[in-house]
Amino acid sequence: MPPPLMQLKEIALTFGGTPLLENAELSVSRGERVCLVGRNGSGKSTLLKIAAGLIEPDRGGRFIENGVTLRYLPQEPDFGDARSTLAYVQAGLGPTDDGHAARYLLEQLGLTGEEDPAHLSGGEARRAALARVLAPSPDILLLDEPTNHLDLPTIEWLEHELDGSGAALVIISHDRRFLANLSQSTVWLDRGQTRRIERGFAGFESWRDEMLEEEERHQHKLDRKIVAEEHWLRYGVSGRRKRNVKRLANLQTLRETRRTYRGTAGKANLEAAAAEKSGAMVIEAKDVAKSYDGRAVVADFSTRIQRGDRIGIVGPNGAGKTTLINLLTGELPPDSGTLRLGVNLQIAHLEQRRDSLDPEATLMEALTGGRGDMVMIGDKPKHVATYMQDFLFAREQMRTPLRVLSGGERGRLMLARALARPSNLLVLDEPTNDLDLETLDVLEEMLGDYQGTVLLISHDRDFLDRVVNAVIVPEGDGQWTDYAGGYSDMLAQRGADLTRPAAKAAAAKAAGEKSSAGKPVAAKAPKRKLSFNEKHALETLPALIDKLQSEVRTQQSLLDDPELYQTDRKRFDQATTTLAAAQSKLHEAEHRWLELEMLREELEGASSAQ
Numbered sequence: 001m002p003p004p005l006m007q008l009k010e011i012a013l014t015f016g017g018t019p020l021l022e023n024a025e026l027s028v029s030r031g032e033r034v035c036l037v038g039r040n041g042s043g044k045s046t047l048l049k050i051a052a053g054l055i056e057p058d059r060g061g062r063f064i065e066n067g068v069t070l071r072y073l074p075q076e077p078d079f080g081d082a083r084s085t086l087a088y089v090q091a092g093l094g095p096t097d098d099g100h101a102a103r104y105l106l107e108q109l110g111l112t113g114e115e116d117p118a119h120l121s122g123g124e125a126r127r128a129a130l131a132r133v134l135a136p137s138p139d140i141l142l143l144d145e146p147t148n149h150l151d152l153p154t155i156e157w158l159e160h161e162l163d164g165s166g167a168a169l170v171i172i173s174h175d176r177r178f179l180a181n182l183s184q185s186t187v188w189l190d191r192g193q194t195r196r197i198e199r200g201f202a203g204f205e206s207w208r209d210e211m212l213e214e215e216e217r218h219q220h221k222l223d224r225k226i227v228a229e230e231h232w233l234r235y236g237v238s239g240r241r242k243r244n245v246k247r248l249a250n251l252q253t254l255r256e257t258r259r260t261y262r263g264t265a266g267k268a269n270l271e272a273a274a275a276e277k278s279g280a281m282v283i284e285a286k287d288v289a290k291s292y293d294g295r296a297v298v299a300d301f302s303t304r305i306q307r308g309d310r311i312g313i314v315g316p317n318g319a320g321k322t323t324l325i326n327l328l329t330g331e332l333p334p335d336s337g338t339l340r341l342g343v344n345l346q347i348a349h350l351e352q353r354r355d356s357l358d359p360e361a362t363l364m365e366a367l368t369g370g371r372g373d374m375v376m377i378g379d380k381p382k383h384v385a386t387y388m389q390d391f392l393f394a395r396e397q398m399r400t401p402l403r404v405l406s407g408g409e410r411g412r413l414m415l416a417r418a419l420a421r422p423s424n425l426l427v428l429d430e431p432t433n434d435l436d437l438e439t440l441d442v443l444e445e446m447l448g449d450y451q452g453t454v455l456l457i458s459h460d461r462d463f464l465d466r467v468v469n470a471v472i473v474p475e476g477d478g479q480w481t482d483y484a485g486g487y488s489d490m491l492a493q494r495g496a497d498l499t500r501p502a503a504k505a506a507a508a509k510a511a512g513e514k515s516s517a518g519k520p521v522a523a524k525a526p527k528r529k530l531s532f533n534e535k536h537a538l539e540t541l542p543a544l545i546d547k548l549q550s551e552v553r554t555q556q557s558l559l560d561d562p563e564l565y566q567t568d569r570k571r572f573d574q575a576t577t578t579l580a581a582a583q584s585k586l587h588e589a590e591h592r593w594l595e596l597e598m599l600r601e602e603l604e605g606a607s608s609a610q
Contacts, residue, residue, distance in 0.1 A: 002029045005168055007067050008051055011060035013043070022192035024060075024169070026051055028140060033169040035179045035201050038189035040408030044172050044235065045075065047189060048142050051170065069094065069138040075145050075407065077116035077129035081463065085128040088111030092132040098361040102386065105131040122149035123317050134165075141167045147175045148407075148433065151317040152459045153498045156195065174435060176201065176462040184318040205437075235610035240515035264566040269390035270415065270439075270446040272348070273378035275422040277343035280307050280452045282425060283328050289478070290323055296478030298324050303472070304537075307424075308340070310447065310454040314487065315498060323459050325427060328455065342559055348423035350414055357410070359403035359500060363393060366413060367420075391416045392439070415443070424452035432460045444450050458515055461487045473498065484535055525555035541593040548586040555579035 004027040013471055020043045027035050038044050050062065052072035071092070082088035089102040106113045109127040126149045133141060150444055153442040154376045159181055162169060173179050179201035186204040188195045197207055246315040271430065283305040290298045297320035305311060307425070326332035334585075334607045357366060364384050367375050374381040391412045405413065411434040418426075426441065426447075432440055444466050447454055462507045464471065465486035473490060483490040491497065491610050558564060559574045565572045 003061070003065075004029050005065050006051060006070065007063045007504055008047070009061045009063070011047065011050060011057045011062075013046065013050070013055070013057045018478075019192050020046060022055070023158065024189060024192065024194045025196075026187055026194065028168045028170055028280075030139070031166055031168055033171070033182055033184045033185055033200075035171045035173070035183035036183075036187045036213045037172075037179075037187060037201070037204065037437065039438060040406060040434070042189050043192065044189050045144050047194075048072070048144050048170065048172060052142050053166040055302075056421050060241065068140060069136060070118045070140040071133040071136060071138040073129055073133045073146055074143040074145055075148065077132075079120075079125075079128075082117050082179065084113060085111050085117060085120070085124075085131075085214075088117055088133045089113075093136055097136045101135040101137070102131065105135050107155065118145075120318075123151065123154075126150055131237055134161065137165075141169050143173075144168065145172045145173055145434075146171065147173055147178055147459070150459065152314055152343065152461070153316050155360045155459060155461075157496055174432060174437060175442075175460055176437065177460075180462075198470070198521070202262075218365055270419060270442050271390075272419045272426060272446065272450055272452075273422040273450060275346040275378070275424045276344055278307055278344050278424040279450065280346065281305075281340075282307055282309070282342045284340040284342075285328060286338045288327055288334040288339055290320075290327055290332065290335050291478070298327060298334075299478030301480045302337075303328075305453060305455075308451075309470065310468045311456065311482075312464045312471045312502045313455065313457050314464065314471060314490075315474040320478075321474075322429065324472070324480065325429070325455055325457065329427060331568065336505075345424050345425055346421075347425045347427060348418050348421040349511055350418040350426070357413070359401065362399045362404055363388065363402065363405070363413065367416060375420055375421050387416065394436065408436055408439070411435050412439065419446075425455070426452060429457045430459070431456070432458060432463050464596065465489075524603065537592065541589055542597070545589050546596055548582050548589060551582040552579060552586060555582060 007027040009293065011021050011026075014020070017053060024043070024047055025038070026034075026047060028572070036044050046055060049072075050057055052070065053062065053064075054072070055064055079088050082091060083579070086102060086591065088107060090099065093099060103113055106128070106434060109126055109131055111124065111131070115124060117125070117128070130146065133143075141490065146158060150158065153346060157173070157180065161180055169182065171182065172535065179347070183200040185196065185198050186195075186201055188204070188208060194212070199207065259299065281304065283303070285304075286302050287300045288298060288302070289296065289300055301324070313324060315321055323332065327334055329347055330339060361370075367384050369386065372380040373384050375384050375387045376382075377387070385398060388395065388397065388464075391408070393412070401412070411431075415431065418428075431443065436442065440463065444463065447467050454467070456464075456468060465488050468486055470478055470482055470484055471487060471490040475481055481494075483493050485493075485581065555575045555578050559579065564575075
């Protein structure tokens, strides 16, 4: 292995009397790609700041090779007194760096360079900060949650850019797919100490679970040994006990080892408060449309969402994902089209924006609404301290002001507030932001067990693949298409990645230009497949048709009785009305099934011809 460009040795740091880091180590060689993983609050960001030279540890050493350039991306960039994003990025360049790189990267990231840093959104601020650290082409890049606030097209662009870079990388991220695609080695920071394996993140989680199982076995053996030694101490021969000072000292050592053992943090206990079941049909939209200032955000979109569906909505920032969700849940009236919501719907929202939280309110006040010390979980009261522990908050944090909470803690707080409300339709806007990998696992399990329906906006590709069974994607000009399966399934069906509007226009222009042979290069049309709702309808319509045909026969047999009109006029009228309704529904179902069957045959024929 080549010598390290940067190395941390035996790093120790204590905050408020509690050890945060103990003998932590980190090194990176030229061109190496390391991911740094661990629970929220384990000290990952602090260790990265020590590597960047921004924090001085209590003990340990930092080495960096002479002449090596290093750039650090913090979670919260500081724009200082920069008057524009271009000025901010150029301020990060060295004397010999290419000045054109700043403007080029800003354009690639969808910024003009003229934006005022004081008025940037979270995503714009993150893109400007990325341009600042990438522009100098440093030898080492330290990246703390680089995908936070980024949309999927930008995440995929960044992934491609870093993959082609010669810089050594140290990455902290909750995005599994991002880590798996880029990392070669993994450093696990756990209870103040680091362990390293020469495998990328894809091989880390199974190794971590093996280590924790081995540790649990070791602790079990230690407990049994202490019990055996204590039994000897109580019931052994008195004279022998006095003489065997060494054995007594060993018992004290075992007890001290057990007393000072730091167990792993527990798992969050996420459970949504359940409401009564909704109807089988949850949402039915027909040709709904919404425009702002003459621009179509949603144009003639139709879908049918059934109870138990998990629908992911993805796309670039500004594509209208939140607008679409607000249309589908009835919070925003459409300009045209019709929306029908199912019966008995109870909706719980998890909003992306956390600035609605009062920074001076305490954790207890945020959970109880400032009313006493009980939280209502559905219609059942639960003490706030117990509910906090379900979301990995310590009892001592009850009166902690929200302004001091970490990003991960604020994310768990927003989940705790949303899941306390009884629901059968969960609407989640970026629920994975700032959550550690272990909490993400629990969130995935909770959504898998949830009896209701889920609408989910997310830029986490792995999370989407694990949770949703259909994905809705913007295609431009207000058009949206739904695809069966997760994010990867959508890409396979669509035949193309998501792109920002500017990138999409450039690609279309390039596709229309002539090749060197003088012939235009035709853009490859994405492969069309049946959407999730179309496939579901094709599978379920035959059973519905059989049921309606049976209903028609039943009512017709009643009306075939020539005496019915005279003997039971009320029953005759009822049978006539029921028959007419069943015949109408049967006609619609047969017509829809025929349309879908013809579409399926057409698509299969087109696929085989390619």
